[in-house]
Amino acid sequence: MQKLDNTDYLSIFDDFSDGVIVTNANGVIVYYNRAISRIDELNHEDVISRKITDVYDLDNSTSIIMQCLTKQKSIIDEPIYYRTRMGKFANTIHNVMPIFNKNKLVGAICFVRDYHALANTIASMPLPGKDQQFDSASITFERIIGEDPVFVDAINSAKMAAGTPSPVMLFGETGTGKELFARAIHNHSSRSAKKYTPVNCAAIPENLLEGILFGTSKGAFTGAVNRAGLFERTSKGTIFLDEINSMPTGLQSKILRSIQENTVRRVGALKEIETDLKIISSVNKDPHIAIADQTLRSDLFYRLGVVFIHIVPLRERMGDLKLLVEHFIEKHNVLLCKNVKKISKEVMKLFKTYNWPGNVRELEHVIEGAMNVVGTDEVIQIKYLQTHFSNWPLKAKPARPRRRYGEVFSEGHNTNLIKKKSAHEENIIKNALLENKGNITRTARSLGISRQLLYYKIKKFNISRNNAIK
Structure with missing residues (x-):
């Protein structure tokens, strides 16, 4: 953007569902899209080249846009209830960012979401x-x-x-x-x-x-x-x-x-x-x-x-990898009009060594991305994978072993606290079972939890009820 008053680039905002206002460094409106026109019930020609404080019943201290220009900092998710000079009230959420050209403030862009429209669509x-x-x-x-x-x-x-x-x-x-x-x-x-x-x-x-x-x-x-x-x-x-x-x-x-x-x-x-x-x-x-x-x-x-x-997580059920790969290939063959049959042995080997931080969703996105560039090939090769995957063998690490819920790997400063808390919880449950001679209903009632949750915790801590029943 070389000149703020050259609005050709702003046409992409014309059909945004959110209102968009762009001002120069003095708060004078240079762009006003259709959505904000509907929110404010003002005509485009009535606001262009006018200062924000002349269009809205706001001053430099209450206008979010003027605050942004003064502080030269973004203001995010700011709710504001305002009135236009024509008397229309609006309850909105503003996101305003300053615009710089070579470190010089040249204006601000404001995205306006109508609160009631947001509440109705959530x-x-x-x-x-x-x-x-x-x-x-x-x-x-x-x-x-x-x-x-x-x-x-x-x-x-x-x-x-x-x-x-x-x-x-x-x-x-x-x-x-x-x-x-x-x-x-x-x-x-x-x-x-x-x-x-x-x-x-x-x-x-x-x-x-x-x-x-x-x-x-x-x-x-x-x-x-x-x-x-x-x-x-x-x-x-x-x-x-x-x-x-x-x-x-x-x-x-x-x-x-x-x-x-x-x-x-x-x-x-x-x-x-x-x-x-x-x-x-x-x-x-x-x-x-x-x-x-x-x-x-x-x-x-x-x-x-x-x-x-x-x-x-996916890394703890890698036996399902082949099933999931076949499912996503079949799904995206339909969506993308492709005829992919399988992935190569090298790709499967790569998938098995990958940690999958994004889990099943990441696997689908990787397959979908490859199928977008596979052309007429019926096999997904390594060359079709995203860059971070093609580099993965250089930094591959073995997948973590499966762990039960509540177990924590010693990777942070809080792990000792969590382990101690889990051990304490296990002892409380064991003592409660002893006091109630293994009766699940009475034990759950004494602990203030449901029977289902007690069963889960007994399974989680691998607690034997036999000692309590004797």
Whole structure:
């Protein structure tokens, strides 16, 4: 960009769903797209070449754009309720970045998202990075690929959990298939005909999350209207709280209260509204570590983890690699109109030595990327792989051995603490079993956890009940 008033390059923003405003260094508007025109209900010709503070009922201290120009720093996810000089009110989220040319400030670009439009679309949004090629109603347990015994155990546990109203927590690294499991649980349940709402807790700005989940009441804040939140709108159905450990702990306590009482209270309201929800949640790190670093409340974990399902990473179920490769080749042959038969022996050998930090999702993306450049070849060769894969043999490391949930590799400063905490938990469970002579119901009641969670922990710590029963 050599001149700010040369707006040819800005035409790419004309059809953006977000509003876009570009100003010069003095705050004079040089570009104003169609979306912001709809939000503000102002005509393009009425704002171009006018200063921000002349168009909006704002001054240099209250205008986000003028603040950005003054501080010469980006302002991200800033909510603002404003009024235009024509009297239109708007409740929006701003992202503003300064524009520099050879270290000289020449202007600012502002992206504007209408809050109400965001709230209305969150419920129907697919989770970022997830498989969007199929209708969600068609996702069943039969479509989840894998024969690894531990993985099959996870599928069987999920099937059984689908038939109960109890909360389910899924634990797995990014890309292991938590969203597929959540949708399959919903589709396998008696609520399958009702609404399924996925919520990516890490993707929604913190200052909007409570209102989006619980709703808002008129007068709660400037511009607030009576609006049902996702909990209320999904009642009778299933809500999936993805990466709940990314949610602020203060909001986690409100989630806990809502689940315990089966009610929600809109932001700014006094009235409780009853809800009936199947709650599925997920965490992308070991819950014990999340609790230790205070990103997950322990009481919320025990409430949401009534049924706890660990989805193992790809590197721990490499026996499924061939099945998954064949599945993704077949899928993308259809989508890309290709006729690929297989991958070469060299590629399979490479795949077996790779660590797969992105898990099954990464495997699919690697295969899809190769099939885009394979041409008429029927075999995926190393030359078709992405650069970081072609270099992988130079730095290959053996895959980590499988570990049970709760075990921690000694890679960080917190591992001793986690090991001690796990050992302490194991001793508490053993003593409780002894005191209750191995009776599961009484032991679970004395520990304040469910029978299912107690069974899981007995299996996790490999505790024998025989000594307690004697």
